[in-house]
Amino acid sequence: MNTEILGVVLQVVLLVAISWPLGRYIAKVYKGERTLLDFWAPVERKIYKICGIDPAEEMNWKQFLKALLTVNLFWFFWGMILLVCQGWLPLNPDGNAGQTPDQAFNTCISFMVNCNLQHYSGESGLTYFTQLYVIMLFQFVTAATGMAALAGIFKAMAGKTVQTIGNFWVYLVKSVTRILLPLSLIVGFILILNGTPMGFDGKQTLTTMEGATQEISQGPTAAIVPIKQLGTNGGGYFGSNSSHPLENPNYLTNATECWSILIIAMSMVFALGFYLQRKKLAAWIYGVMLAAFLTTVCFSVHFEMQGSEQIAEMGISQEIGSMEGKEIRNGSAGTALWAMVTTVTSNGSVNGMHDSLTPLTGMLTMLNMQINCWFGGVGVGFMNYYTFIIIAVFISGLMVGRTPEFLGKKIEAREMKIAVIVALLHPFVILTGTALSSFLAAHSPELASAWLNNPSFHGFSEMLYEYTSSAANNGSGFEGLVDNTPFWNISTGIVLILSRYLPIVGQVAIAGLLAQKKYIPESAGTLKTDTGTFSLMTFAVIFIVAALSFFPALTLGPIADTLSF
């Protein structure tokens, strides 16, 4: 059998196999049960003490959100100041300048919301100082923010009738110390052994075999890559992200990094099952997500290995698939798998250029982000799915004439309003943004030629992708788009904020509101949510609300792109 396909199979099997035990572990961490890493406890207590946090304090959902939003706001100022001033700060051996305010605004927002859209190139746009104290720090803490929010929702779902959903600060700290940090260290060690740089010496300059001078950017790469993947951040150390041979030197590192993107998001679904002791419910949710994910993987691997139609017409050999924008060591199948993994989650790191994927694979990457809940970002991915469960419960409740209940809580108008607003926000910001930029591009040819790297339908795809990626907090791009301009920096920055915080606030609010309600024990009249029928229903709701709203836009972009030849 083809070794490229075997590689893909191996990666999927490793993901599924490890997500079960890791899910159990994560549930224990958030429940505060005993785990292997309890030796961290003194360190955590020290952190609580220094920060004046009372770990026993319980918060209601409003206090929880207030803490979450306050710390995020503080991170915004922290990041802005450091990015603009980085030129004067230490650890800058390459002498890079500070970012302009609009670029810093975009960078800061995009890392704060766990998106990692990058309108700069890591080699020249950041210093080692900002790589560590803004980029890497944010990659840890913003992933932990999403996980903490989900932990709160777990607690709310588990309780019968409760006012409080746990302590935000405790969840935040534990997500870092117990989950993100240990895994990052393991991945970091693997990367270092395989040749990823980890130092502070600045660029190497050397003379090549043919006598030319070549500069090699390096730095603390092996510290940033693990958390960029595990925290579904995706912001690469180098401009070309994990297609860069120092960020991702061989197939082993490629498989490790690709695994790291999805593993926590996958485990979170099982964690739900262990936390609520509803393994059947978790298994069905996991099943829907996995089936959808694997479908996109099969198609994209097929498209990329088959190669580009236009290149085939030129009469040359495409034995190893479509290779524009791809690396030999990752292969076309490995790149196709990664493209799906990075877009079903909100990761956005790439090991090949998405702009140069065949049009239909490009469409699948966009569709994944537009649906945004097949596993999804750490924490927030499941929360998006949760929104759709609420809507599905309501609709199917109406269809069969039963009171819509989920986990013993009645779903009423208030929760439904929030859920629908959250669900519709995503298509709204993406399509509005794309419409605005298309309007500007259509009425001003200079703008179009300044922004777009490809003409006609593919150019439209570049803009659609940019807003989709921003709204999904993904951060990958059709990088041909010249996006470091005030228009793109600011408009995508606004989309980023809206699409991160409104859903989190909405979802935590729904969970908090439901938690306070009276618990109704399950009876024969209860709509069962842990069945195949209900899972199919949820899938249908997601497909209708999330996917179908985008089909007109996708038709104008990738589909027309494919058909036009």
Place this chain on the structure above:
Amino acid sequence: MKKIGKTNIVKSIKITLAFCVFLSVFYILILWLFAKAAGPNGGNAEVVTLDGKVVGAANVGQQFSRDIYFWGRPSAVDYNGAGSGGSNKGTTNPEYLAEVEARIDTFLVKHPYLQRSEVPAEMVTASGSGLDPHISPAGAAVQVRRVAEARGLSVESVQALVEEYTEKPLLGLFGTPTVNVLKLNIALDERTR
């Protein structure tokens, strides 16, 4: 209410600083020390030497254009390791297709013994990073005769060297076989002296 807001700000500042120490100092320090001790080049990009002189980074591709060397893939950044990047051209872009067409013609001029259908697509399409250090075994095979002729070696001996420098997929099972162009060229120079 106001008091809670204020304590949240104080907690935010403190916890950010705590994370800075915990992550941006301790975590970095552990990895940095590990790289010093166990990394291939003490934490810097691994380099390769010819006659004791550093001629490149093992994992970073470089430009080869002379006939006596194997060539790597086209690069959108001309193998400038201070940056990186792909062409970001869509596969249906007419301008891009014309460029590929031109590369095929050039490749055929340099390798007149090849049929058009033997040209591997990877040799005329740009990599994602612009620094791809590898070509596929097929990409090396089509260049063997040119290199052998330019160096006055037998095709078989160059062929044997390519086979020696072909890296198998992971554990022989997973991923793609690759040929590191720089390492292969160094071996060529070493053998032909």
